[in-house]
Amino acid sequence: xxxxxxxxxxxxxxxxxxxxxxxxxxxxxxxxxxxxxxxxxxxxxxxxxxxxxxxxxxxxxxxxxxxxxxxxxxxxxxxxxxxxxxxxxxxxxxxxxxxxxxxxxxxxxxxxxxxxxxxxxxxxxxxxxxxxxxxxxxxxxxxxxxxxxxxxxxxxxxxxxxxxxxxxxxxxxxxxxxxxxxxxx
Numbered sequence: 001x002x003x004x005x006x007x008x009x010x011x012x013x014x015x016x017x018x019x020x021x022x023x024x025x026x027x028x029x030x031x032x033x034x035x036x037x038x039x040x041x042x043x044x045x046x047x048x049x050x051x052x053x054x055x056x057x058x059x060x061x062x063x064x065x066x067x068x069x070x071x072x073x074x075x076x077x078x079x080x081x082x083x084x085x086x087x088x089x090x091x092x093x094x095x096x097x098x099x100x101x102x103x104x105x106x107x108x109x110x111x112x113x114x115x116x117x118x119x120x121x122x123x124x125x126x127x128x129x130x131x132x133x134x135x136x137x138x139x140x141x142x143x144x145x146x147x148x149x150x151x152x153x154x155x156x157x158x159x160x161x162x163x164x165x166x167x168x169x170x171x172x173x174x175x176x177x178x179x180x181x182x183x184x185x
Contacts, residue, residue, distance in 0.1 A: 001059045001060065001062070002060060002061075003058065003059055003060075004037045004054045004055070004056055004057060004058050004060070005056075007022055007037060007039065007054075008022065009022055009023065009024060009025070011062070012044070012062070012063040012065050012116075012121075013041075013061060013062055013063055014060070014062070014063045015041070015052075015060060015061075018043060018045065019043070019044040019045065019116060019121065020041040021041065021042045021044060021122070022040075022041060023040045023041065023049065024039065025037055025038065025040070026039075027056075034056060036054060036055055036056055037053070037054045038051065039051065039052050039053070044116075044121050044122070047096075063116060064116075065115065065116055066114070066115040066116070067112050067114055067124070068084060068086075068112070068113055068115055069084075069086070069110055069111075069112055069113075070082035070083060070084055070085065070091065070110070070111050070112075071108060071109070072105050072106070072107060072108065072109045072110075073090070073108075074107060075102075078095040078096075079092050079093065079094055080093050080095060080098060080105070082113060082120075091113070091120050093113075093120050093123070097120070097121075097122075097123075098123050099123075100179070101123045101125050103156055103157070103158035103179065104131070104158060104176050104179075105125070105156065106155060106156050109129075111124070111125065112124040112125075126176065127175065127177065128173050128175050128176060128182055129173070129176055130171050130172070130173050130174075131156060131158075131171070131172060131174060132154065132155045132170070132172075133152045133154055133155075133162075133168055133169065133170050133171075133172060134154060134155050134168065135152060135153040135168060136150070136152040136153075136162075136166060136167055136168045137150055137151075137152075139165065149162060149163060149164065150162065150163075150164055150166075152166060152168075154174070158174075158179065160172070160174055160180070160181055161181060162181040163181070166181075166184065170184060171184070171185040172184055173185050
């Protein structure tokens, strides 16, 4: 059991027999009455987001999540197959359970997968990935206004806005949380 003081974004808790991930929380101390935490929780099974208020110091059950390293092998028919790097056990996860992370996963990448009671419940990507640009429109002469960008496609199929000087075949670093260009590699 943990108290509301231990809450942080990304923490997984068990509430009414269901798993929830804390997406956001705010400590509120009104002028009248006791302090409370206003939280935004995401149901792991359904993906539904709910708002819940907890009294300061209230106890909740923490879900024990196992973080294990997996290697991405391949995808087929909207399912992604990963292999545990220690036991060589394979796990298949539907694309909708992975979410936006599918845009940045390529074969043989090492990914951290969250497991609960032996079942995958989420994927954690590194903060940034390096991907090759496969399609880039040419920069148009005269488009040199400060901060001008163009949309390119990288090897995983994701579309990213980059500066005009980026060409096809170059390697770029992308922030996986915001899908933004960081630098040329």
